[in-house]
Amino acid sequence: MSLPATYLQMISTVTGDGELRMELVEQKMPTPKPGQVVVKVEATPINPSDLGVMFGWANLAEAKSSGLGKSTTLTAPVPAQGMRVMKARIDQPLPVGNEGAGTVVAAGLEKIAQELMGRLVAVMGGGMYGQYRCVDAAMCMPLLPGDTAKDGASSFVNPLTALSMIETMRMEGHTALVHTAAASNLGQMLNRICQADGVELVNIVRKPEQAKLLKDMGAKYIVDSSTDTFLADLTDAVHATGATLAFDATGGGTLASTILSAMEGAAARTPGAYSIYGSIKHKQVYLYGGLDTSATVLTRGYGMAWGVGGWLLPNFLAKAGNEVANRLRTRVASELKTTFASHYTDEISLSEALKADIVARYNAKTTGEKFLVCPQLDV
Numbered sequence: 001m002s003l004p005a006t007y008l009q010m011i012s013t014v015t016g017d018g019e020l021r022m023e024l025v026e027q028k029m030p031t032p033k034p035g036q037v038v039v040k041v042e043a044t045p046i047n048p049s050d051l052g053v054m055f056g057w058a059n060l061a062e063a064k065s066s067g068l069g070k071s072t073t074l075t076a077p078v079p080a081q082g083m084r085v086m087k088a089r090i091d092q093p094l095p096v097g098n099e100g101a102g103t104v105v106a107a108g109l110e111k112i113a114q115e116l117m118g119r120l121v122a123v124m125g126g127g128m129y130g131q132y133r134c135v136d137a138a139m140c141m142p143l144l145p146g147d148t149a150k151d152g153a154s155s156f157v158n159p160l161t162a163l164s165m166i167e168t169m170r171m172e173g174h175t176a177l178v179h180t181a182a183a184s185n186l187g188q189m190l191n192r193i194c195q196a197d198g199v200e201l202v203n204i205v206r207k208p209e210q211a212k213l214l215k216d217m218g219a220k221y222i223v224d225s226s227t228d229t230f231l232a233d234l235t236d237a238v239h240a241t242g243a244t245l246a247f248d249a250t251g252g253g254t255l256a257s258t259i260l261s262a263m264e265g266a267a268a269r270t271p272g273a274y275s276i277y278g279s280i281k282h283k284q285v286y287l288y289g290g291l292d293t294s295a296t297v298l299t300r301g302y303g304m305a306w307g308v309g310g311w312l313l314p315n316f317l318a319k320a321g322n323e324v325a326n327r328l329r330t331r332v333a334s335e336l337k338t339t340f341a342s343h344y345t346d347e348i349s350l351s352e353a354l355k356a357d358i359v360a361r362y363n364a365k366t367t368g369e370k371f372l373v374c375p376q377l378d379v
Contacts, residue, residue: 003029006131008070009130010350011093012054014078014086018060022074022354031133034108037116037137041260042149044100044128046362046371047157047357048289051288052094057082060363072351097128101152113137122155131375147336153372154342159332164316165247166199176200178246178259183210185342191219192339197274200241209365239266246285252292256285256308257299264302280305286311345369349377
């Protein structure tokens with residue numbers, strides 16, 4: 001098929017004069033190298049992990065849109081603190097969008113690329129908020145017959161994160177998990193996986209309606225952080241499951257510390273030798289998100305066998321190796337419409353994704369709401 005000479009790509013730039021600028025930039029259509037393919041991007045989700053690159057520390061309460069169609073531009077002021085934090089990216093135009101799906105419309109000469117020609121594939125390659133994307137063929141996951149681009153758009157970030165949390169648990173010698181922001185799209189996937197694999201999971205939510213959603217899904221252990229009995233309820237659930245590993249999507253505040261306190265409190269219920277250094281079993285909380293941008297506060301009352309650290313999916317997959325990564329990707333492809341199904345609140349075009357009122361909606365990170373960008377829609 002004949003490809004256009006140019007295509008539109010969403011770009012985010014923090015300018016030296018303290019402004020975030022997001023716009024659609026016309027790019028030259030690439031020619032794939034031997035091991036590469038060009039994907040016509042048909043569907044790409046907006047994940048929380050995308051928002052950091054898109055907006056950084058900009059003050060979106062003062063965001064404004066101008067222009068129409070492909071000339072739509074979003075601007076927002078960046079406070080002085082944000083400029084200091086983002087010093088390394090000032091005046092650098094960054095393409096955005098972690099993952100997506102579409103049809104391979106051009107392929108390099110190598111067999112791995114040629115075999116994908118005309119196939120519908122899911123891709124995790126960055127820069128997916130564009131009409132086309134040139135990537136290494138090895139980064140593509142062919143979708144099964146009957147799957148659509150919408151089905152495959154969220155094949156990587158949430159599914160592989162959920163699966164990798166369980167892989168981390170097993171690799172580090174833990175037997176159960178605690179997860180925060182548990183009613184999210186990712187949290188629901190994690191529940192389905194844990195139920196299928198027989199893994200005990202403690203779900204932390206912040207609203208009664210979120211607890212009901214998970215209960216209706218069959219979740220067994222659900223605790224609401226907004227209640228007065230949160231710590232006691234969490235300690236009970238941790239004691240019942242034996243969980244000594246947690247993944248925290250909030251990042252800031254005292255939640256990580258509270259989880260460690262609950263783990264220590266649960267360990268204290270098990271008879272054993274007294275130690276002034278607390279329980280012997282290592283307790284670990286990984287921060288993998290930043291829903292709360294305030295400082296992480298630790299109140300050390302949980303002995304000496306504990307850790308708090310950062311966790312990123314690409315880093316884990318690199319450490320785990322290709323065999324593990326391929327096994328996880330194979331499972332995702334086979335359970336795309338069941339375990340790893342994603343549901344979207346709205347489908348929007350590239351230009352609509354730059355309108356201030358729509359930005360306010362998807363940047364709110366509301367539980368149960370997920371937006372899908374469809375780059376082939378009229379901009």
